[in-house]
Amino acid sequence: xxxxxxxxxxxxxxxxxxxxxxxxxxxxxxxxxxxxxxxxxxxxxxxxxxxxxxxxxxxxxxxxxxxxxxxxxxxxxxxxxxxxxxxxxxxxxxxxxxxxxxxxxxxxxxxxxxxxxxxxxxxxxxxxxxxxxxxxxxxxxxxxxxxxxxxxxxxxxxxxxxxxxxxxxxxxxxxxxxxxxxxxxxxxxxxxxxxxxxxxxxxxxxxxxxxxxxxxxxxxxxxxxxxxxxxxxxxxxxxxxxxxxxxxxxxxxxxxxxxxxxxxxxxxxxxxxxxxxxxxxxxxxxxxxxxxxxxxxxxxxxxxxxxxxxxxxxxxxxxxxxxxxxxxxxxxxxxxxxxxxxxxxxxxxxxxxxxxxxxxxxxxxxxxxxxxxxxxxxxxxxxxxxxxxxxxxxxxxxxxxxxxxxxxxxx
Amino acid sequence: xxxxxxxxxxxxxxxxxxxxxxxxxxxxxxxxxxxxxxxxxxxxxxxxxxxxxxxxxxxxxxxxxxxxxxxxxxxxxxxxxxxxxxxxxxxxxxxxxxxxxxxxxxxxxxxxxxxxxxxxxxxxxxxxxxxxxxxxxxxxxxxxxxxxxxxxxxxxxxxxxxxxxxxxxxxxxxxxxxxxxxxxxxxxxxxxxxxxxxxxxxxxxxxxxxxxxxxxxxxxxxxxxxxxxxxxxxxxxxxxxxxxxxxxxxxxxxxxxxxxxxxxxxxxxxxxxxxxxxxxxxxxxxxxxxxxx
Numbered sequence: 225x226x227x228x229x230x231x232x233x234x235x236x237x238x239x240x241x242x243x244x245x246x247x248x249x250x251x252x253x254x255x256x257x258x259x260x261x262x263x264x265x266x267x268x269x270x271x272x273x274x275x276x277x278x279x280x281x282x283x284x285x286x287x288x289x290x291x292x293x294x295x296x297x298x299x300x301x302x303x304x305x306x307x308x309x310x311x312x313x314x315x316x317x318x319x320x321x322x323x324x325x326x327x328x329x330x331x332x333x334x335x336x337x338x339x340x341x342x343x344x345x346x347x348x349x350x351x352x353x354x355x356x357x358x359x360x361x362x363x364x365x366x367x368x369x370x371x372x373x374x375x376x377x378x379x380x381x382x383x384x385x386x387x388x389x390x391x392x393x394x395x396x397x398x399x400x401x402x403x404x405x406x407x408x409x410x411x412x413x414x415x416x417x418x419x420x421x422x423x424x425x426x427x428x429x430x431x432x433x434x435x436x437x438x439x440x441x442x443x444x445x446x447x448x449x450x451x452x453x454x455x456x457x458x459x460x461x462x463x464x465x466x467x468x469x470x471x472x473x474x475x476x477x478x479x480x481x482x483x484x485x486x487x488x489x490x491x492x493x494x495x496x497x498x499x500x501x502x503x504x505x506x507x508x509x510x511x512x513x514x515x516x517x518x519x520x521x522x523x524x525x526x527x528x529x530x531x532x533x534x535x536x537x538x539x540x541x542x543x544x545x546x547x548x549x550x551x552x553x554x555x556x557x558x559x560x561x562x563x564x565x566x567x568x569x570x571x572x573x574x575x576x577x578x579x580x581x582x583x584x585x586x587x588x589x590x591x592x593x594x595x596x597x598x599x600x601x602x603x604x605x606x607x608x609x610x611x612x613x614x615x616x617x618x619x620x621x622x623x624x625x626x627x628x629x630x631x632x633x634x635x
Numbered sequence: 636x637x638x639x640x641x642x643x644x645x646x647x648x649x650x651x652x653x654x655x656x657x658x659x660x661x662x663x664x665x666x667x668x669x670x671x672x673x674x675x676x677x678x679x680x681x682x683x684x685x686x687x688x689x690x691x692x693x694x695x696x697x698x699x700x701x702x703x704x705x706x707x708x709x710x711x712x713x714x715x716x717x718x719x720x721x722x723x724x725x726x727x728x729x730x731x732x733x734x735x736x737x738x739x740x741x742x743x744x745x746x747x748x749x750x751x752x753x754x755x756x757x758x759x760x761x762x763x764x765x766x767x768x769x770x771x772x773x774x775x776x777x778x779x780x781x782x783x784x785x786x787x788x789x790x791x792x793x794x795x796x797x798x799x800x801x802x803x804x805x806x807x808x809x810x811x812x813x814x815x816x817x818x819x820x821x822x823x824x825x826x827x828x829x830x831x832x833x834x835x836x837x838x839x840x841x842x843x844x845x846x847x848x849x850x851x852x853x854x855x856x857x858x859x860x861x862x863x864x865x866x867x868x869x870x871x872x873x874x875x876x877x878x879x880x881x882x883x884x885x886x887x888x889x890x891x892x893x894x895x896x897x898x899x900x901x902x903x904x905x906x907x908x909x910x911x912x913x914x915x916x917x918x919x920x921x922x923x924x925x926x927x928x
Contacts, residue, residue: 611878
């Protein structure tokens with residue numbers, strides 16, 4: 225028995241020796257999502273420049289979008305986890321409400337004036353996240369198909385009626401040609417396609433005290449009916465396949481972001497295309513788009529919060545913002561002082577994205593957004609598959625989201 | 636080896652067994668007990684909020700249409716794939732067990748799908764099932780009907796499409812098990828039967844199938860458990876859609892527990908799955924025992 229006890233003690237000592245690391249040498253652990261070969265070297269470069277500027281070490285951890293949300297939640301819920309984390313804009317409220325993020329409100333100084341789009345980073349009037357990368361969606365149009373459908377070369381759809389009519393005319397061009405590319409049966413994407421139309425029709429997701437969603441309103445119905453009409457005059461597929469179809473010249477219109485420009489410019493296209501801002505409901509109105517973004521947060525349990533906040537400041541400096549936007553192919557730098565330059569061939573495209581970001585909105589800030597989003601997508605899907613009328617689907621969404629919102633309102 | 640006795644074991648035995656025992660306790664027994672305890676709470680992962688709510692999660696689950704749909708889909712998946720997988724596996728096993736030229740080649744070809752990553756297979760099948768994909772083209776060429784929106788986007792065809800892929804992928808593995816069972820049947824039995832004038836059908840009925848019975852029941856249990864745990868195919872191909880037509884119990888547990896972080900609710904669903912599998916496996920094991928007596 226003595227030998228057994230001695231063996232257990234020895235094992236415990238070995239484990240202790242392996243796990244103990246002097247706190248002073250502990251690096252700042254930064255978890256981020258950029259693993260593609262165009263961007264990852266820039267991440268490493270920015271971390272290295274921070275190390276040489278501050279004597280702090282940075283340890284990078286890579287996440288993927290398929291399971292990053294779960295990994296972050298599990299890490300934070302243990303009371304440990306990384307010091308700095310990249311979050312999608314629609315996750316910030318969820319993590320802020322759980323009390324796991326450091327309140328950055330009093331540590332930002334001039335940063336609040338230099339960076340854009342703070343809304344998703346603010347929860348209950350306190351700042352928990354710093355914007356790091358911004359992006360929006362615009363309307364990609366196939367000029368060649370428009371010409372085949374009888375439109376003059378200068379035609380640009382500016383209203384919903386224009387877009388619907390052009391989709392109709394393209395959709396009848398052939399069996400393997402589609403007017404509009406719309407999303408369905410794809411979680412976490414469908415709502416991003418519907419909300420821009422809802423916002424453009426002056427819809428507001430929540431009522432004033434966020435106890436009720438307002439999809440069952442006229443704005444909700446008009447926008448859903450319009451989305452259904454577009455879907456009926458096109459192809460319903462996953463976003464990646466819609467983009468493949470567009471890249472093959474088989475879809476007239478698709479709503480997408482900067483990444484599609486990069487993809488299109490890397491290949492020899494058998495057609496001409498252009499981008500334009502989201503169409504408005506009526507002539508002279510404003511078409512609203514969906515803005516997404518990447519935000520940086522600091523773990524409340526960080527052993528070195530000052531250095532973590534310093535890393536946030538470093539990453540959003542104009543020089544680093546320029547490096548990062550250039551690597552990601554973004555047209556919308558997060559820092560208003562960043563000198564943005566693109567080659568002349570893409571200047572018009574960049575201008576469209578920059579114009580659109582001014583008329584873009586982010587996911588409503590709510591800790592239960594993930595659950596609300598699921599109900600919203602389920603409702604839209606019911607209408608798309610003709611299981612319910614638009615109004616029934618939207619009323620169902622309002623009904624099912626109400627208990628969730630009221631639970632949070634009571635807290 | 637000497638040592639102090641603890642019950643039937645000496646301390647040295649326990650020391651030798653400790654790596655396995657520690658793994659069992661930490662990674663098997665503890666999670667099972669923890670998940671059982673969690674299923675009676677409303678534990679929220681992020682906030683850490685945790686209070687005992689009795690059987691509320693279980694009551695809520697049975698009135699949750701998504702969960703009910705998930706249970707039904709899982710049962711349809713299991714019942715719909717099991718017979719096909721087993722029949723195809725037996726037929727292929729009998730085929731490749733004969734003295735044919737390129738026998739090893741055929742065995743390898745049929746087994747090949749089982750060694751390819753499930754994610755890779757699911758991605759390839761997503762392309763095959765897509766609008767304008769090869770399967771649509773094939774059906775169109777022979778004048779058969781197909782869902783124009785693609786197999787995975789139709790409420791009626793999404794689950795059968797995943798089931799077909801699963802049968803294709805699993806058959807080779809079970810074929811190999813049946814080949815092993817076939818090779819253990821003494822050749823003398825076939826020789827004697829031939830001398831008695833038994834034809835191929837009679838030899839199959841009187842010798843081959845009875846000798847395959849233990850393996851058949853083993854495959855039945857194994858495949859049932861695997862079918863109840865279907866997840867990767869759904870995660871990669873449909874995310875439970877369209878209209879929850881491919882929602883399965885494990886995917887439901889994942890969505891609730893690891894996406895919405897309703898750990899208590901997800902744990903309750905996982906425990907129902909555990910009970911379902913345990914019950915069906917117990918029935919099948921009983922069958923095995925009866926057949927062996």
